[in-house]
Amino acid sequence: MFSSKKEDPFFAALHKIAENINKSAHYAQDFKITSIADLKELSVTLKKYETDGDKLIHELIQMLNKSFMTPIEREDILELAVRMDDIIDGIEGCIAHFEMFSLTEVDDYMRDFLKFITLSTDEIVAAMKHLLNKKLLDMRDHAILIKDYERKCDEVLRTSIKQLFLHEKDPIRIIQFKDIYEQLEEVADYCQNVANTMDTIIMRNA
Template identity: 50%
Template sequence: MIKRKKDKFSEMLMDIAQNIKDSAEFLGSFELQNVSDLKEFANVLKAYESKGDKYVHTVITELNKAFITPIEREDILQLAMSMDDVLDGIDSFAALMEIHSITTFDEYVAEFVKNIQGCAEEILITINLLSEKKLLQISEHAIKIKEYESHCDTLYRRALKQLFATCKDPIKVIQYKEIYETLEEIADYCQTVANNLESVIMKNA
């Protein structure tokens, strides 16, 4: 059978989702060893974020020109913008690491990153299913994204409790609290993507 070509909006959303996955993979794989590595770390993740901005701009431009869209144009825009928020969050995290000259992931940051990578993987799967119009299969993956977000909520509370109980340096407390908050926000942005996908399912399945 001839495989039907994806419409241009599906291709655009896939580009954004793939960029999120690539960004999350780099986030977890780059080995920080010293302060000088932080610049490269932040610059590469900024490049992913900038690429994402260009993808979203293209989506907006094409939506303004399109007469017919595969799903409601507002849903396409919301999906694109919510995925872009994930990239913005990852970029913000990398910037904070550089600003605070933190060169190692503690156990909590490492676990946050693993959950964010899980979200990124599921987002790519869901957007691919959307492009193939397999709407009813999206739900199980949207649920997985929400489970990762729930894990991050629990992790955030554990991390703060440990931080306040053991760290005596007020500057370090402020720095790590900000980092944990940013990571938890990234998970929240992933959940928003899942919520937007569920809204699409309700309208179109």
């Protein structure tokens, strides 16, 4: 169906979007928070990743508007891009809440969420590389892994909230930590949405 001799600009754009999300996830996961100043630095950097992502989406939309032919349905290209953009928006929004709460404590549950989210973005980049190489069927294994990571995040959410209500007595901290846990799980849901969109593209085109 696809010519393998020439790199498609739409698939290349999707790959760039995925790489930006992946870099932001790794940055958030690797960053060590020890002070309020660290929270500000983390928030500012994640906002830059989010802004860069918005620019990449805008460039892709311009390409779609100017192009008569696309390698797959233009709606699928846009859907995949928007679903990926949700991930970086979610990460940036969660980190913004850390700063708003002045929350310098990162517990093991938050680390687990970030680990699975980051692993999911690794799989998204790998899948977009297959798309770039026009090997759509090879995307399927990555979609399966992403969904598995989302299930693991569901388990982390249930355990984390249960333990929070069992052991935490400060109502403010309960509100703060529950908010962070739920936001991180929502980011995992966004990753699963990308996997679902990949499945749709495979079904329609492979």
